[in-house]
Amino acid sequence: FAHEVHPSEIAYDYWTTVRTLEAIGHREAFGLNWDPSHMVWQDLDPVAFLLDFKDRIYHVDCKDTRKRMSNGRNGRLGSHLPWADPRRGWDFISTGHGDVPWEDAFRMLNHIGYTGPISVEWEDAGMDRLVGAPEALEFVRRLAFDAPDAAFDAAFASKE
Incomplete structure (x- = not known):
């Protein structure tokens, strides 16, 4: 579960x-x-969460969030406004277009040895899904790189 x-x-x-x-x-x-979109709008560090709960990450959802709270009017709770309304303090947005630190997250996933499923959970009320979903999938595929087989500096220790 x-x-x-x-x-x-x-x-x-x-x-x-x-x-x-x-x-x-x-x-x-x-x-x-692990779905970082819910952490970002709460001002939680999604990458630190991966490290602290590394033995508990059983699935990864790649979903993004963009915050818009800097103007002093938009609040964290969304004000019961519709998705994509610019008066909201945050919104789900196509993966790669928001505030999730994706490269740091994928590097941390490698660091903790995560090899489980990775899904794109696409939500963006301001973008057509036929454009956004394939773009998000390609974005995630570029970041889902393997960890190196050996430490970077191991090559310098070679006697050859």
Whole structure:
């Protein structure tokens, strides 16, 4: 099972994830679906989340978010405005066009040894899906590079 960490769920941020895992005795069957889009609009660090919960990441959703809260009018809770309304404080946006630090995230996924499924969860009320979804998939494919087989500086230690 891979629980998606987002508001309305029992684990919706960093500390509720810690508390949820403690409450169930860190049961191995309970993993996490890492979806950084929900972390970004809460001002959580999605890359640090990967490192801290590395043994619990069972699935990766590549979905992006863009924040628009710097004007002093737009709030974090969305004000019950429709998606893509520029008065919202944040919005889901096509993967690669938002505020998720994707390259850092994929480097961290390599660092923690993640080899599980990676999906594109595409949501963007301001872009046609026939344009955005294939573009998002190509973006993710470019970033889903393998970790190196050896340390970079290992070549300098060679006696050949």
